[in-house]
Amino acid sequence: MTKRTSKKEEGNKFLPSRKDYNYTTVIDRFEKYAFTYYFAYELAARNNYVAESLIFLKDLFDLYLVLDEINRSSSLTVTNIEKAVEKIFTTEEMCKIIISRLVDDFDNKQLPSKLNEIDFRELDNNISSLIYFKADKLYEEYYVIYIPKEEQSGKFNKIYNPFKYIELDKSLTRYMNFRNNEESHNEEKDYKINEAKNDYFMVYQEIIDKNKDFSLNVIYPNYRVNLRDFTNTKIALNLNIPKTELLEYVEKIKDEYDSKNSIIRTRKELLKEKIKVNKTEQKKLLKAISSLDNKKIGDILFIYDYYYYCNKNYPNKLIGTIKEEIQEELTKFNGFRVKVNGIYQSVPYKKFLKKNPNFTLSAEQSSDNKADITTRSIASKYNLIKKYIDGDEPLYKTLIEL
Secondary structure, three states, rough: OOOOOOOHHHHHHHHHHOOOOHHHHHHHHHHHHHHHHHHHHHHHOOOOHHHHHHHHHHHHHHHHHHHHHHHHHOOOOOHHHHHHHHHHOOOOOHHHHHHHHHHOOOOOOOHHHHHHOHHHHHHHHHHHHHHHHHHHHHHHHHHHHOOOOOOOOOOHHHOOOOOOHHOHHHHHHHHHHHHHHHHHOOOOOOOEEEEEEEEOOEEEEEEOOOEEEEEOOOOOOOOOOOOOHHHHHHHOOOOOOOOOOHHHHHHHHHHHHHHOOOOOOOOHOOOOOOOOOOOOHHHHHHHHHHHHOOOHHHHHHHHHHHHHHHHHOOOOOOHHHHHHHHHHHHHHHEEEEEEEEEEEEEEHHHHHHOOOOOOOOOOOOOOOOOOOHHHHHHHHHHHHHHHHHHOOOOHHHHHOOO
């Protein structure tokens, strides 16, 4: 058995805890109807390119707010701009790059006299172009939608419109705008409209009076996740029939879609693009994900993050030590597994140690008292989840589109 060194002894202050907000409160918000989307976004947010891009975009928006404030004030000086940029961008090199772009490559000696000649409208355009360059790549290649903080979103209307990326049906949006504009000009109308949404879906319904039938009757999911949802399959349903029949019908369609020789084609199949994961493999994975609860998702994400921050902040730490520390953290959070009448039950960490003060964790155990997870299982889960997060083609994308 291996005696563990405490985190305080090792000074592991830059490592996550399983009790952290990201693995408890955030994960507890996952709703069953959108579980795969929530999970996919958590994986996406951990991809290096995505994470760095989201930070860069946040910094860029912060910079825009600072520069806009400077522009509207009388204290437009080199020092003010440099301090503002340094406050946001941490590296000296980034400061120089941003400053040089902002002042349009003015010579440093001429800078003080030229600052008042800067066209801040052009500055808006330059920052906007850079934002859209990043946002487009996040959307097209990583399926992530960048949305500024809600309390700041109204301040960025001149440089960024996130609705560019979250329209589910552009033709429907144009039609709805046409109708809204028509209603604002005409008192009388020959149609009835119901436009509404709740936490789960959005509804748009329209009936032409003389036809007395729906001309439009559309329901879209309202996924509150900053991720492309690929809701591009329209299925005609009669909502008057019993729920069991509707579920049976949708199940038939889903089973056909998942089958090897399905008559339903994906977007990439129609375009004859290369598909990295076949439907059979994806079906197995989605089935495995659907069996996970929020606690297990929290455990998996914690395992990945712990490896990541160990490699980043403690590159000399041994792999065996990393696995043992993760095992201890998860056991502290989830409890020990204790065999009672032939069945393993979870016992809280402190309660167990109070009754078994001399017990120590070991990497492999065959006794009636076990850690929450083995180090072998930790390594296996980490190697699997890496494939879905890391690289230019992370597999989390296959969870929502093949």
